[in-house]
Amino acid sequence: MTATTTDAVADQFWTRCRSCSSLLYRKRLRRNLDVCPECGDHQRLAAPDRIRQLVDPGSFTALPGDVAPVDPIEFVDSVPYPQRLAAARADTGLDEAVVCGEARIDGHPLVLAVMDFRFLGGSLGSVVGELITRAAERALDRGLPLLLVTASGGARMQEGVLSLMQMATVSQAIAALREAGLLTISLITDPTFGGVAASFATNTDLVVVESGARMGFAGPRVIHQTIRQPLPEGFQTAEFLLRHGQADMVVERWGLRARLRPLLAAAHAARSAVVRRAEGADASHSAGGSPSWVGPAGSGLAPGDGAGSSVLIRDPDRLAEPDGWRAVQAARHLDRPTTLDYLATAFDAFTELHGDRLGADCPAIVAGLARLGDQHLVVVGHQKGHHTKDLLTRNFGMPSPAGYRKAQRVMRLAVRLGLPIVTLIDTPGAYPGIEAEEQGQAAAIADSILAMTGLPVPVVAVVTGEGGSGGALALGVADRVLMLQNAVYSVISPEGCAAILWNDPTATPRAARALRVTAPDLLRLGVVDGVVPEPPHGAHTDPAAAADLLRRAVVETLTPLLRLPAETLVRQRRLRFRSFGAGNRRVPPPVGTR
Template sequence: MTEAALRSINADPGWTACAHCRNLLYRKRWMRDLYVCPDCGAHARVTAPDRVDQLLDCDGRESIDAGTGLVDPLGFTDVRPYPERLTEARARTRLDEAVMCLRGRIDGRPVVLGVMDFRFLGGSLGAGVGERVTRAAEAALHDRVPLILVTASGGARMQEGALALMQMAKTSQALAQLDDAGVLTVCVVTDPTYGGVAASFASLADVILAEPGARLGFAGPRVIEQTIRRSLPAGFQSAEFLLERGLIDAVVPRDQLAATLGRLIDTAGHGRGLPGGVGWLAATSADNKLPPVVRDPGALAPSDPWQTVQWARHPERPTTLDYLRYLSDSFVELRGDRTGQDCPAVVGGLCRLDGRPVMVIGNQKGHNTRELVSRNFGMPSPAGYRKAARLMRLAEKLGLPVVTLIDTPGADPGPEAEEQGQSVAIAENLRLMARLAVPVIAVVTGEGGSGGALALGVADRVYLLEHAIYSVISPEGCAAILWQRPNEAAKAAAALRLTARELLDLRVADGVIIEPKGGAHADHLQAAEALRLTIGEELGQLERLRPEELVRQRRQRYRRFGTPA
């Protein structure tokens, strides 16, 4: 279809053509589909008022005062005076600036929403936009409700010179205040989001979602290609490209966006410092039974260490995602280390366990060869540890407990992991977990292999499932180094004292969670129920402690290892 034919069709009020696949679309259906092509799935740009209608409940909307602002601070003229451009943009869009900011509700939950409109001077970031975004952040801070920002921008507004540049710092500072106050921030990236917006508030939110095909970057692809004089890879800077590289959390189709935001806001809770423990205690005590936990090593029968190793590695043993499917229907996975990678061997996100918002982070293996290979057999890369650290910091900001589920042979043994700073990433996690000001519970559900496991294991309470193992090295590795015969792995397993009973005796573990008959792999549901009861009972105790007391006791716990009883 030629450009002339495309313009002619789009001028017809009854029909339009998809700008991506050029297929003819019935306009009313296209609008009902939220401007998403039913043939190719392309998400067309929508106006800020349309976006507000798509996301916010109809009642309770209130505009946020935008102030007077600057009109033409530089007296700028290119081929037209800047005030003339502003007047034309306001008349054409019926907006006074490139962003709308208002209070409202998403699925009944109060939020502050800021929505950019690309029609208004390309959604450029100038003093007016910066002031409105900052006021929106201040309103969210005052109300202690989540700030949701929907971005669409070509970059900073050149007609305002260095004052436009300063809006990057101004808005970033506003989001930093929300970080300090423990208020959730979410960015929804729409196409396109470039320049000063991408390099400030769009990239600083706690959670970054993007519509399919949305582009996000500092410099646009045409500028990059002209600079480096070579073609860019297919899909460069697209939402899917960014998700694969750990720079955003999820790609969400437009028709699922409001529901996703509602679930995210609900799952994240109400921010730091507000009560949340009563609901957890009521849910666990209502079961009228104690968690199936053993704290006395004498109450556990001795087990064959090598047989225990085999059970811990059983391919049907529940994974982190298996447990989450049984424990919570509100899990919102968050992905990426925000520095360029997403490690599939570590999964994490927000969920509610018995109604209590929690950050869950765990190793992820799989049940067949394809899954195991795609998840690197549960061995994290440095990006996995950095993703875990990012989620722990978010949990601390929101005042949420952290629960880690450990099941890994150890750290990634490949050279790439060393090149990417594996030792630094593990060490940073150990330091971070030692001083997190929220309750932390770690459960070894399968293999707890060396520093790769400990990077998720510094906690107030550490539990092992009955047939889990925890060791400084694998039995095979120990046998190869010390016996110089890998076939002595069974002997090494016994010498390492890596079973749950022996680790409880060494006080490495605080308790052992009894597994169903035949092992956790024989009954995922019952194993998950035992895990739920244990976590609930323990968090009910830990959340009574003040943050400084949590940190003090956690440090004492690790201080004692290796000293006389």
């Protein structure tokens, strides 16, 4: 027997722990649920292995996974995206980065979606989002709890901004379950980062973290590269998450079934109450008691505000095709109008509100009450600044968790007062820093996305400059999404994409073009509903004209929404984001609402 053959045979029976380097007998390791018996390291599990460990033997039935793969932006880095998908399928034996099905845990039925990090880092793409959404919809149809087992590096860059949309698509499916009184649980495994952490991993009823797991909005490498500071011991670990209030419990792998059992039993016992509430809601609806959005007495847009032909561009062929990198640079121009500039010019009588009521006021988010003519409304937006002092004070428009919590607080005020909401988006992304992670950055973004999916008042979002990742989407789940002609909207910054996929900072312009971040690209993808034209040489060259165009666009878009009842607004908003799932056709709004 050759040395090579001997080594291969040895590899079948022995392995080394990634943490303590102990030589471990594979069968013993498997009997210990793939937890190192020497140091307790919880090794990563493939989705089929995770399912076998969690559910009752023979109880798992896979949900249909007949979703065709997509390549929406024909992305190519070192190899074309379809080749990466084919290689991942061959390596893992899975069709995608999640396995969904129905099963039982100690006899209690549930629906579960289990992510697999081996498949392109468990990244969240259109198919993954579609499959998890279908699992949530099955749970809703069957009246069952939903368990999400997360393991992901974040949104899938190769699918561009459509991968970003999956955060909202899945979040609104979670929202429907919560509204129906059905239990949702996240089981966080190692690693869970980015768009998954900032959406469905943390917006469930309960967050259970497996011992040894790490979770955060930004990964340690990104944080270190951004702030150039050493990270503290135990940063983003399960214990860190528990200590900073971001988890309900931390559980060793061997104890997961025992911890999930009483939670599922309680959900089963509570199901009868859910049914009674649903029957009561049906009776109310039959009696004509369904809620409607009604603005305050005497509200309305000033005469003439909505008059004239449409200012919005809805046909991408009417737009020039800008170079992606030049568009990014234009969106970042320091003289470009900010949220406060537009509040002083495009809106009337703005009154700013401060604080998240949890101990902080983030200057990167501006929120408060304003008017458009006679119509009172709430405006929430990112604020960058124009000069060094302003940029530093406003943290370059990168919000902390307190900023998103402030935004949610003011949006809840809008609901109580019956006021529509306008959001102005201009951020490179949420702040990737140590304090932000300690204060729950991922959960703050997830909560904002979740809350916006169910707001019973009209919501219009406008990307005025840089729409960066989940930090932008946290203010972007709206009935209508607009963008200025020279704005951009992306799943990640071009610099970040170039660093991760090309490992070459000089590839940034190429990444910007590949990501398809410009107004005509996003209009074609259906991510935005209309484009607000800018003065010929950009908004920064004529801020007054830019403000007038923005005002007219908001009035034009908001006016028909004011006539819709609350239940219609929420339903159509959710249909809008549901349409971003793989294989779904965009569902246009009914005639008369655009």
